[in-house]
Amino acid sequence: MNSELSTTNTWPGQARRIANGARKRVLDLTIDRNGCYLSQTLSSADLLATLYTKSLDLGPSGGSPIPPEFSGVPGDDGAGYGLGAAYNGPRGPGFDRLLISPAHYAVAIYAVLVETGRMAPEALDQFNTDGSTVEMIGAEHSPGFELTTGSFGQALSQAGGIAMARKLRGEAGRVFVFMSDGELEEGQTWEAVQCLNHYDLDNVIVCVDVNGMQYDGATEEVMTIEPIPSRVEGFGGVAVTVDGHDVEAIDSAIQDTVHEGKPLFVLCYTDSARHVPMLNERKPKLHFVRFRNDRELADARATAESWGPAE
């Protein structure tokens, strides 16, 4: 891993540094709290880092570096709106939007927000503590979240409504949706793809973390979703398959793929034990990683220490 900690200031080097920094923060948190959504972070960190540092035009964070406490659900007084989305930059006709679909990836989002300077490192201390918006399974008050998507498969349809609205208003900004592969099992996902195609919503770009894992185990054992590319194409999307740990390949797929009149799906095939090889022996049950004994904990600490202190 250290060989990948490029110190150059080119964007791929920065993206890799951010991704690995996020991995380290979540590994530390997993050790500290005796459990966390670690594997999701390990698989998606490079994709998220690419989105935040290179592929999207987000603008600076408008969120408070230390997130405010939970102030209430969205109500008649208008309170509670846009708190989480502010970390992804301002709303404006030209800006891209980043919508997070699998809310169980919240800690990965938080860690990347910290690594990209959109949130203070201390914010992670609030993770999953009572009264905090830095919730374990985020909602729209949580940093980086514009939608409330802990029930899977609903973000893509909401993104469709947002993308349709933006087209009606003639806005140039794109609508990015970060998804997990398990959500492809939800029927609503396919209703959304057919609808995005029906309305030629090519301003929607979906980036899927295909880590092949879900709660019960390996996706291929739980419910077959392959072949994903031809399924996406069959429902009217354009699909590109990339190595989800190759930041340049991810960005190039987003920027260079022609998908006029159709939504683009960038299928990022990833490893849910990326850079923490000790987790390989626990595959495919990695939904919520908790180190089970002293040996595992020692292994995890050794891995974390080998990465050096967080920057």
Add this chain to the structure above:
Amino acid sequence: MEIVSKPHEHNLVAWAKDRPDILVLSGDLTGSTEIQLFKDTYPDRFFSMGMAEQNMLSWAGGLAREGFVPFLHTFAVFLYRRPLDQLEMSVCYPNLPVRLVGFLPGLSTPGGVTHQAIEDIAVLRGLPNMTILEMGDATDVESVLDATGEIRGPVYIRMLRGDVPRLFPKTEPLRLGRARVISEGADLALITSGNCTEEAMRTTAVLAQRGVSITHLHVSTLKPFNDPAVVEAVARPKHGVITMENHVVTGGLGTCVAEVMAENGVGSRLVRMGINDTYAQGASFPYLLRKHGIDALALADRVETMLGERLGIGEDELETVRLQEAASIGAERLEAL
């Protein structure tokens, strides 16, 4: 009695004229939910969403977040049964101005159990941020969109279609959270909603001739349910309170009234007329109302029981009030499901 043809179809088009943020989403039932005229008039604001209600509900949430006000049109069952999670998480939690226009309330469809929204109010009453409105006549239908204008969050409208009777003067629009007082009297309080109000008015017309005095309220706002007129009405009657609804008795109007009575310490007897904890079959509306005991004759029977005297009200007498509607119900059944 005046019968108004397709009041919603015409009202929606007129109402949306200078409101460019109003969009209509169709769940592949355009002709049956009276939005063909909207589609013809404002094609750029009409969106076919196909038979994919989960997507439609979440999609509407996305549009509403961007400042549009989507009006979803389909049969009521398809707005809350299949896509309940989408309705809750994509629309209700974020408290978005999505309008759910649901047709074929309760037993008013020969489409059978799959098409009969008999528990919609019970289900939706448990949803925070949701406003629930039910239409009882053409004036309700023609004024409900105005009434929703100021509501920030989601609104569910139990809508009537086709030939709709006008029970209330055109000059008296629906008012949010305010029941219509149809009559006032000391013997009984009768609280009805939806198309049960018309059914009940057949009975109350005959009861009035028999000297029975009834306070009759027509309720159009089921949630929030905080009209002081209801508290007043249930506190007064000598012989008790009757509710009558085209819905299961668990969780609908009858339950709302029971809660109000309990919370206000009203000790009167309450008789809840409605569908009694059962699903129904496909048949005509009058047949089903009769079978489930929520028609004019059943009401007369209940009133007699509560008063403890037989009034000799027979089917023939009530039928004379019914004749005018027979034609419209017949036409209704011909419409596509």
